[in-house]
Amino acid sequence: MNILARKIRASASAVAICFAVAVSGQAWADPMRVAFGDIATVESLHLLAAFERAREKGVDVQVTFLKSEDIAAQAVVSGQADIGVGAPYALLQKVKAPIRIFMQLSKLQFYPVVNTEFYKNWKDLDGQEIAVHSRGSGTEAIMQLMAEKNGISYSSISYVPGAEVRTGALLQGNVKATIVDSSGKRVLEDKAPGKFAFLPMGDVSATDEALFANTDYLSANAKDVEILVEAILTTWREVAADPKSVTALKEKYKLLPDATPEMVADIEPYFAESAPNMPLNGGGGAAAKDDLEFYTVSGALEGDAKDLKVEDFWDLSALNNVLSRIGTK
């Protein structure tokens, strides 16, 4: 009898605990779970600083670092993360999940580069082989867009993932024409000045990274999301005004404590270069329209860019609220 009573008591308390946990999940503020599709590097220092600032204002931001942007997007789709970092346009279009982008973090910043021993300009690349990051990637889209603009076509495109790998391949001479990121550009200018030429790009503007979330989450946690958006916008504006402030932010919030001296040395040049290109108003409708055009060319989006509606991809309410409060720049 005693055993039975004990068992009943145990089950009752277990049920009570489960119930309490479930209810508390609903009633009190949850942590804001952010899924980051990459490891943290110096290039995301300003974002990490913005998370810290949002935390100071009472939003419990919890960041998880995942292997790739796809996985971050899957985590948001399945509800294991609230906010994802990336540009999941293909997912937004093809998977009827109620996910929306709500602010732009950065624009694609890539530099088409050729070995001057072989090529000098875009026309020289007609019928030649180039290397890009991966099939359907932004780098491929940029190269295709530029080929279209210059009326040329490549003989073949090889896929070499990782800008640093392509930079190394250029230096070794394995690749003659490719596209690198800003740190790759700096390495090339450092190690072999004059040997490589960066080809002009005109104005290609597209989102590299954005924040996205489930629409239910956005409406249920509007206040937290706005705090986060505001923290990011103010940090971005600070960094754009003074790229050196990132080092101070790193010290203040003790970000990336394991960063090597080389990584720390890379902080200022990186932000000095990217500052003019930082979206200070969170992108918004204009950025969304550019993206729809760009990602239609890249093949991530299907159909005609004119027929795609911004509201199927973006939720601008949080961004607009914050901008009306802090003004645009």
Next chain:
Amino acid sequence: MQMSVSPAKLRDGIGAPKEVPPTVLEKIQSFADERRSFWIVVSLTLLFASWEMAGRIPISFAFPTFLETLSAFGEMVADGSMHKAYLITLQPLVMGVLVSALVGIGLGVAMGLSDKAEWLLAPVFIVLQAAPMAALVPLVTFVYGIGLTAKTLAVIMLALPVIVLNSYKAVRHVNPSLVDMCRSFQGSRVQQIFKIIIPDASPVLFAGLRLGIAAGFIGVMLAELLITPTGIGDLITYHRSVANYAHMYAAVASIIAVSTLTLAGLQYVETHLLRPEKRRK
């Protein structure tokens, strides 16, 4: 007193119907007994039906139904991307499996026959078999780059230890009385190996070969997903990145099907051509 009534008598007894037509269940039963493929078809139908249902619920926004996957597969076959992908994927796979089979059976048999070879090699392959290869595959790129060599090596890394260790065990567990018999008939060492040991070890040799090929498939997929996306690995990565989940699942399912069919084919060759005594009556 013993009561023995033959079933025939009972059936012919008064009141019993003369010819009972077989019920539906009995018909299915006899059909299933006649054709072994019946149960395979039933099991696959169940699997695909539950897949279709799971896709329709849906269990995840990114989970396509079976029919969507099938049509994506058809589309990729029609536009030729599937063939091209397999041509690329099969290169490291076939080379790696061939090398592993030849070297693996050779080394395994040598280890089984000679104590010296066993001492020298067994620990290496036992460690290799226990090692989590997925963690080691990226290391291959540091030495061999990202080309075909690295991918073939990844296949060998997974397939070779399995084949070696199974061949070694196969030779070690040959029936000793058969070996004794050979000796009492004054068989030479060469006759002993080729007429007694290898034929008697062949069931386990073949089992090792099948496991090795299955491991080779794992190796080639690891290589194509972890080193550089090519072939089927590229189809999976690309369609995942542009959110064509039906195409991605079709690529995954196709490599599973190819692997299964290869293993079934090997078993067929083994039982029908090499060891007819094993065939099911």
